Amino acid sequence: MAAPQTKPDVTEARLAAHSLPGGGVWATAAREDALSRVRAMGLPTRRDEYWKFTRPDTLVEAGAPEAALFETDETAMFDAVDRLKIVFVDGVFDAEASDDLSLEGVTIERLEEASQTDIHWARDVYGVLETNGQTPVARPLATLNTAMAADGILMHVTGKVSKPVNLVYHHKSTTSDAMLHHVIKLDPGADITILENGPAAARFNKVMEVDVADGAGFHHVRTQGRDHERRAATHIFARLGEESVFKSFTLTANGVLTRNECVIEMTGDNGVAHVAGACVGDGDFHHDDTVFITHDAVNCESRQVFKKVLRNGAVGVFQGKILVKQGAQKTDGYQISQSLLLDGDSEFLAKPELEIYADDVACSHGSTSGAIDEEGLFYLRARGVPKSLATDLLTLAFLAEAVEEIEDEGLREEIVGRLEGWLERRRD
Amino acid sequence: MLEIKNLHVDLEEEEKTILKGVNLTVEAGKVHAIMGPNGSGKSTLSYVLSGRDGYEVTEGSATLEGADILDMDPEERAAAGLFLAFQYPVEIPGVGNMTFMRTALNAQRKARGEEEMSAADFLKLVREKAKTLKIDADMLKRPVNVGFSGGEKKRNEILQMAMLEPKMCILDETDSGLDVDAMKLVSDGVNALRAEGRGFLVITHYQRLLDHIKPDVVHIMADGRIVKTGGPELALEVEHNGYTDILAEVA
Numbered sequence: 308m309a310a311p312q313t314k315p316d317v318t319e320a321r322l323a324a325h326s327l328p329g330g331g332v333w334a335t336a337a338r339e340d341a342l343s344r345v346r347a348m349g350l351p352t353r354r355d356e357y358w359k360f361t362r363p364d365t366l367v368e369a370g371a372p373e374a375a376l377f378e379t380d381e382t383a384m385f386d387a388v389d390r391l392k393i394v395f396v397d398g399v400f401d402a403e404a405s406d407d408l409s410l411e412g413v414t415i416e417r418l419e420e421a422s423q424t425d426i427h428w429a430r431d432v433y434g435v436l437e438t439n440g441q442t443p444v445a446r447p448l449a450t451l452n453t454a455m456a457a458d459g460i461l462m463h464v465t466g467k468v469s470k471p472v473n474l475v476y477h478h479k480s481t482t483s484d485a486m487l488h489h490v491i492k493l494d495p496g497a498d499i500t501i502l503e504n505g506p507a508a509a510r511f512n513k514v515m516e517v518d519v520a521d522g523a524g525f526h527h528v529r530t531q532g533r534d535h536e537r538r539a540a541t542h543i544f545a546r547l548g549e550e551s552v553f554k555s556f557t558l559t560a561n562g563v564l565t566r567n568e569c570v571i572e573m574t575g576d577n578g579v580a581h582v583a584g585a586c587v588g589d590g591d592f593h594h595d596d597t598v599f600i601t602h603d604a605v606n607c608e609s610r611q612v613f614k615k616v617l618r619n620g621a622v623g624v625f626q627g628k629i630l631v632k633q634g635a636q637k638t639d640g641y642q643i644s645q646s647l648l649l650d651g652d653s654e655f656l657a658k659p660e661l662e663i664y665a666d667d668v669a670c671s672h673g674s675t676s677g678a679i680d681e682e683g684l685f686y687l688r689a690r691g692v693p694k695s696l697a698t699d700l701l702t703l704a705f706l707a708e709a710v711e712e713i714e715d716e717g718l719r720e721e722i723v724g725r726l727e728g729w730l731e732r733r734r735d
Numbered sequence: 736m737l738e739i740k741n742l743h744v745d746l747e748e749e750e751k752t753i754l755k756g757v758n759l760t761v762e763a764g765k766v767h768a769i770m771g772p773n774g775s776g777k778s779t780l781s782y783v784l785s786g787r788d789g790y791e792v793t794e795g796s797a798t799l800e801g802a803d804i805l806d807m808d809p810e811e812r813a814a815a816g817l818f819l820a821f822q823y824p825v826e827i828p829g830v831g832n833m834t835f836m837r838t839a840l841n842a843q844r845k846a847r848g849e850e851e852m853s854a855a856d857f858l859k860l861v862r863e864k865a866k867t868l869k870i871d872a873d874m875l876k877r878p879v880n881v882g883f884s885g886g887e888k889k890r891n892e893i894l895q896m897a898m899l900e901p902k903m904c905i906l907d908e909t910d911s912g913l914d915v916d917a918m919k920l921v922s923d924g925v926n927a928l929r930a931e932g933r934g935f936l937v938i939t940h941y942q943r944l945l946d947h948i949k950p951d952v953v954h955i956m957a958d959g960r961i962v963k964t965g966g967p968e969l970a971l972e973v974e975h976n977g978y979t980d981i982l983a984e985v986a
Contacts, residue, residue, distance in 0.1 A: 680827075681788070682825045683825050683826075683827045685787055685788070685809060685825075686821070686824070686825035686827065686879075687827070687835070687838075687839070688786070688808065688809035688810045688813070689785050689786070689787075689809045689810075689812075689813060689819055689821075690813055690835070690836075690839035690843075690895060690899065691810050691813035691814050691839045691840075691842045691843035691846065691899070692810060692838055692839050692842045693808075693810050693842060693846075694808065694810065696838070696842065697810075700830055700834075700835075700838065701827070701829075701830070703829070703830075704827065704828060704829025704830045704878075705829065707828075707829040708829075
């Protein structure tokens with residue numbers, strides 16, 4: 308089969324592989340709207356500027372490229388955490404493996420069920436934050452998701468939730484092509500921690516829309532599964548109210564292709580948004596963090612901290628932007644993206660951007676690529692630390708600034724433990 | 736303890752010969768000092784002995800208790816009992832000082848086939864040693880040498896020496912950047928470690944450190960060789976007359 312060339316061809320070929328899920332009035336309206344939007348904008352091709360560093364082909368084409376399953380004897384992520392577990396296998400809800408969905412302070416529903424109703428609170432968020440996030444840069448894979456995702460989790464958070472909700476994504480079919488769309492709406496003063504882990508599918512397209520009302524707090528720790536051949540395109544769209552807090556951390560180990568986009572709009576004064584990521588790649592690994600934070604209120608703080616450890620030809624990409632709108636005075640914006648290249652074959656591509664229309668702001672950004680610090684390495688070795696262990700220590704030290712963005716000590720230690728294990732398995 | 740014979744060393748990148756036949760034997764229980772003008776090869780000697788990259792030994796040998804150390808990796812030399820107190824201790828952001836020392840101590844023990852020290856025993860020991868060097872809990876917690884003053888860095892070197900209990904200690908210009916009080920503190924730390932089975936090689940530019948750490952033997956190094964060896968009085972001679980007279984005398 309000859310590969311389709313034009314954008315409409317590519318788009319129609321993909322759309323033909325899906326059909327709009329059936330549902331009630333609100334969901335159908337949102338999906339039909341998304342379908343016409345995705346047709347209008349077209350799915351990404353490698354000519355798109357926003358996809359300059361990451362080839363979208365395998366994320367766009369109809370049908371998922373095969374991805375072998377990965378066997379591991381490690382204990383499951385977050386197993387020691389007291390949490391409410393919701394399990395999806397290749398994108399399909401697994402009632403048996405999931406906990407009961409009732410938890411104080413939050414109403415949890417499945418999109419598949421809620422979408423059958425005609426009126427639902429989710430209609431004010433579902434596809435709405437995603438639509439807002441389409442300007443100034445189009446994110447058509449998210450729109451495709453809004454149109455075609457049949458399931459996902461809808462959470463209405465009304466209070467301070469006592470334990471994390473853990474979305475677990477198992478991958479059991481080598482050709483699964485999964486789509487999930489989650490919506491999390493936090494009422495004023497509400498607070499929740501969301502954990503996500505697992506490879507999800509051979510190909511995974513996930514959207515999470517998070518509406519954080521005034522004074523609410525959203526905490527998110529995610530690990531993307533270790534399956535080497537899996538592919539993923541994920542989007543987070545968040546809207547932040549006054550004095551709200553949004554913190555998201557992602558650990559990515561392995562994966563032939565990952566594109567994580569995070570789009571945050573700070574609409575209320577004194578908000579805080581931190582997005583961080585640590586990724587470790589060895590060999591056939593391409594990881595792209597694309598972040599867009601808009602400051603549209605006074606005295607907000609945003610941080611982007613991304614660290615990448617790359618070896619044996621692994622590729623890391625960072626596209627990060629801070630947009631400070633007119634009137635968004637006293638903005639405190641920070642952005643850092645760094646890579647540690649463990650050999651000459653690996654590559655880091657970065658496009659850090661600042662666009663500022665207010666005159667009283669403090670914004671900084673930096674991007675670096677480097678090798679292991681030889682001086683530090685010699686110092687450690689001169690004290691008796693073997694080279695491989697010394698290299699690991701320096702690698703963990705490099706990742707520390709990103710990992711320290713995780714507030715919860717227990718979760719942070721679990722992430723560090725995973726990183727240690729990953730490095731240890733690769734010692735010479 | 737440490738035996739250096741006819742050691743010739745080139746700087747790899749510049750094809751420049753730095754050491755031109757160093758002969759030196761440090762006996763267990765003794766403190767030897769090496770003095771010499773800038774560029775005489777003192778620091779190169781310490782780097783070559785500890786295994787830093789960038790130097791090529793073209794001739795000669797160096798042994799620690801009979802074992803050829805020039806063939807060993809830096810970590811193997813450390814485990815064999817060699818310790819270099821750096822002239823410029825390295826800052827390692829992101830690695831806690833305590834983690835660093837415990838990792839080093841246990842790595843050496845493991846390499847020697849000894850049992851690793853428990854976290855509790857380590858903590859007790861490090862607190863005790865830190866106290867005598869006036870190193871507070873904060874300095875132990877902070878990343879290695881990050882934000883330390885010059886004096887704090889040198890005290891931290893001596894703390895590592897005290898924790899690792901090496902057989903052969905090389906101090907490379909440990910007095911540089913120290914004020915009088917810090918020099919006293921560091922010297923007291925070194926003197927406390929003087930022992931029957933332990934050798935010291937103190938590299939310094941000035942005599943004043945040797946007022947505190949009294950050497951048994953003093954060597955003068957110039958142009959990559961030891962040109963004169965004597966007792967502590969040799970250091971005083973340098974202090975009073977500078978290197979010029981001595982170098983003229985041996986020339």
